[in-house]
Amino acid sequence: MQTTFFTPKDTLPTTNPAKTIYGAAYDVEFGNIATAINTKYDSGSIAAGGIGFALGSAGSPSIYFGVANTSGFYGDGSAGISISTSAIQRVNVNSAGNVAISTPTSGTALIVNGFAGAAALSIVSGSTATTGTSDLSVNRAGGTANAVLEGPNIQLNDTTNTTSTALQNSGGQTELWQYNSGAWHQPLKISNVGAFTINPPTSSASCFTILGVSNAYALNVTSGSTSGQAYGVAISAGTTSADTALLVRNQAATSTFFTIAGNGQIAVSPPGGAVTAFTVTAQTGGYAALFNGANVTSNSFGLVARAGTNVGDVCFSAQNVASTVLLQIYGDGSVVVGSPTGGAKGPGTINVAGGLYVNGTAH
Numbered sequence: 001m002q003t004t005f006f007t008p009k010d011t012l013p014t015t016n017p018a019k020t021i022y023g024a025a026y027d028v029e030f031g032n033i034a035t036a037i038n039t040k041y042d043s044g045s046i047a048a049g050g051i052g053f054a055l056g057s058a059g060s061p062s063i064y065f066g067v068a069n070t071s072g073f074y075g076d077g078s079a080g081i082s083i084s085t086s087a088i089q090r091v092n093v094n095s096a097g098n099v100a101i102s103t104p105t106s107g108t109a110l111i112v113n114g115f116a117g118a119a120a121l122s123i124v125s126g127s128t129a130t131t132g133t134s135d136l137s138v139n140r141a142g143g144t145a146n147a148v149l150e151g152p153n154i155q156l157n158d159t160t161n162t163t164s165t166a167l168q169n170s171g172g173q174t175e176l177w178q179y180n181s182g183a184w185h186q187p188l189k190i191s192n193v194g195a196f197t198i199n200p201p202t203s204s205a206s207c208f209t210i211l212g213v214s215n216a217y218a219l220n221v222t223s224g225s226t227s228g229q230a231y232g233v234a235i236s237a238g239t240t241s242a243d244t245a246l247l248v249r250n251q252a253a254t255s256t257f258f259t260i261a262g263n264g265q266i267a268v269s270p271p272g273g274a275v276t277a278f279t280v281t282a283q284t285g286g287y288a289a290l291f292n293g294a295n296v297t298s299n300s301f302g303l304v305a306r307a308g309t310n311v312g313d314v315c316f317s318a319q320n321v322a323s324t325v326l327l328q329i330y331g332d333g334s335v336v337v338g339s340p341t342g343g344a345k346g347p348g349t350i351n352v353a354g355g356l357y358v359n360g361t362a363h
Helices: 007-011 023-039 043-049
Strands: 063-065 068-075 081-085 088-093 099-101 153-157 164-170 173-180 183-190 196-198 244-249 256-261 266-268 314-319 325-330 335-337 350-352
Parallel strands (some): 335 350
Antiparallel strands (some): 081 088, 244 256, 325 335
């Protein structure tokens, strides 16, 4: 650094003692030049040991640009590097290589603009799996359970920012939110004990659709194994015959096989082809089917069978396990017991293969 300035002496008269330059002044200036030469950075010194800067701080970074001396790079004092703007730390890279982005005063903290045909952001986890670690962790202070975007969340927007999907942890439960037509909707929620809740859609559409693959069930429900505490599927739907609690159709949804209405009525529709519509197989020692009518006088009904109108139609048939007919009622009202000669004899008749007994007496 120059300490003696010689140019002002040129204007002084020759008789002025101040015009004289003494050797001591030369020594100071030549010493300054020598120091500058010895301490300057050149390619050799940089290659040998690099450039050292003071640590600095967020408000006074060691490296800044132009006159913006409150924005730049500085050391964090622990072998890390920080970046500040307007005297506030924005980014820190610690000695282990971890990058921390500080909370901005406004706007989005990090924006990544991707290249066409490539991922905007790719996260590669460590080579050794560790229980309890995550590749991506989103934390938020505060938040209200069951409130949209008030818990730690990940939000996905379309290119026009008119529709969004958000996944958040709210009060320990996982929630899926969707934004469309100016409002948020929660289609799915998983409680902190693993219970699923699927909320109704915003339009008249199925809440839940499962598309199966060949040779496998589209849905397999297995209950708990504790006796007296094992439950399968519970369906709560409607209150009248116009409501449908359960509907079973073919794969193309063109034929209905089985329906349970909201008032409990059950309808079994005829299958395609000449096959049995409904088969009940009993366990040993138990009834295949038991019908109990209501215990109300004049309003107690058991089983009604409706089939055909002539002798060629079978309204009711009782057979043994070998398919031998024991009792048959035809569509015209004729009744056959066993396999009597002549078969059905017409409306209102009973043809019995064996004897007819009344109170133990043969007739």
